[in-house]
Amino acid sequence: MKILFTCLGNICRSPIAEAVLRKKALDKNLGLTVASNGTNRYHKGEGADKRTINICKKNGIEISHHIATRFKTEDFDKYDMIVCMADDVYEELQQFVTNKDQLQKVIVVPFDDPWYGGDDGFEKCYRSIEMYCDNFIQNNF
Ligand code: 4NP
Numbered sequence: 001m002k003i004l005f006t007c008l009g010n011i012c013r014s015p016i017a018e019a020v021l022r023k024k025a026l027d028k029n030l031g032l033t034v035a036s037n038g039t040n041r042y043h044k045g046e047g048a049d050k051r052t053i054n055i056c057k058k059n060g061i062e063i064s065h066h067i068a069t070r071f072k073t074e075d076f077d078k079y080d081m082i083v084c085m086a087d088d089v090y091e092e093l094q095q096f097v098t099n100k101d102q103l104q105k106v107i108v109v110p111f112d113d114p115w116y117g118g119d120d121g122f123e124k125c126y127r128s129i130e131m132y133c134d135n136f137i138q139n140n141f
Pocket of ligand 1 (some may be wrong): 007009010011014038042115
């Protein structure tokens, strides 16, 4: 199964989700392919936000190699499930839709955007993503 997490910038929420789910899937040998990207181009080519790197490091996950990429229409074919991480991300995603059926693979799971806040927002974001990943594994494997 191939799963894609999509947020706006691909520097905060979705890189955390990609790294957390990939680690859990590897630990449990689930055979999951996990990736992430963003709907906007503002941070394309950049590394993850420093606060993202820090919260992951604090939890034993190294993501300093992450490079932000942007969503592409082909991703609707490439993945089995696309987790859209906020309502505004779902709106942004519409610009890539060329066929309404593509949206059948998309689920919207809202996570608060920690970009404008401090480290506590990243703590909260990390915890809610971790909880989501645990539930996802429990419900699908
Ligand atoms: P992300 O966070 O979508 O979780 O990566 C954001 C990063 C950048 C911006 C917004 C959200 N921005 O407006 O530049």
